[in-house]
Amino acid sequence: MVHCSKCQTPLEDDSFAGGQFVSCAGCGALLQADIFPANAAPSDCALTPEEKQEGEASCFFHPSKRAQTTCSSCGRFICALCDMELEGRSICPVCLESGAKKKKFADLENERTLYDHIALSVAALPMLFVWPTIVTAPAALFLVFRYWKAPCSIVGKKRWRFVAAFAFAALQIVGWISLLAIIVADA
Numbered sequence: 001m002v003h004c005s006k007c008q009t010p011l012e013d014d015s016f017a018g019g020q021f022v023s024c025a026g027c028g029a030l031l032q033a034d035i036f037p038a039n040a041a042p043s044d045c046a047l048t049p050e051e052k053q054e055g056e057a058s059c060f061f062h063p064s065k066r067a068q069t070t071c072s073s074c075g076r077f078i079c080a081l082c083d084m085e086l087e088g089r090s091i092c093p094v095c096l097e098s099g100a101k102k103k104k105f106a107d108l109e110n111e112r113t114l115y116d117h118i119a120l121s122v123a124a125l126p127m128l129f130v131w132p133t134i135v136t137a138p139a140a141l142f143l144v145f146r147y148w149k150a151p152c153s154i155v156g157k158k159r160w161r162f163v164a165a166f167a168f169a170a171l172q173i174v175g176w177i178s179l180l181a182i183i184v185a186d187a
Contacts, residue, residue, distance in 0.1 A: 002033055061093065071095055112154070115147035116161035123168035137172035140165050 002011045009026030021030045057067035059079035067077035072089035084091045086105055099105045123140035126132035144166045152159060 004029060004031060073099070110129070112151060114153055115143055115150050116152050116159060116165070118162040119143035119147070119165035120168075123165040123172070127168065127172070133172040134176055139167040140169035141173075144169070 001011065004011060004024040004026055006029045007024065007027040007114060009024055011022065011024065011031070021032050023030055052182045054155060057077045059065040059067050059082055060076040061082050062079050065079035066080065068083055069078060069090045070076065071078055071092035073091060073095040076092050076094075078090065078092045082092055084093065084096050086096065086108060091099070091105075094106075096108075100108055119140050122136050127135040144162050148159070152161075
């Protein structure tokens with residue numbers, strides 16, 4: 001699908017046949033475009049990154065590969081290998097990287113709070129000083145129950161840190177209850 005360069009109104013590819021000027025339905029601008037065969041291919045078909053043939057557009061990053069589409073941000077021709085679909089648009093690697101740095105894309109996750117690491121730290125580190133555990137053990141249990149379904153690390157998706165934090169916090173609470181029971185029994 002071709003878009004008007006002024007108002008971004010979608011225009012049909014076949015209306016540009018023969019190199020004629022086409023009037024935009026949105027803003028009335030006269031437009032002319034050369035449609036490449038790779039652009040006319042259905043987006044759901046999986047094109048193989050074949051070597052480009054004579055008369056076909058090549059990928060900006062891989063000159064020997066046939067272009068599949070254009071980058072929605074910069075307009076570079078990109079092959080199937082470079083085509084990264086984000087928010088329903090085709091994005092090249094350079095635009096994706098710069099968009100990630102500028103936090104331009106809403107669907108691209110730039111950072112993630114790792115609540116499993118926080119819960120384990122809140123449960124384990126205060127055990128070195130013992131007394132803070134009277135406050136941190138319930139806090140660690142709260143973190144475990146509140147953020148159990150929150151996404152973990154991208155690389156390690158296991159919840160063992162939550163389980164370890166729960167175990168440490170539960171043992172600390174049992175220890176405090178036992179200490180309180182001993183103190184009350186002696187009094």
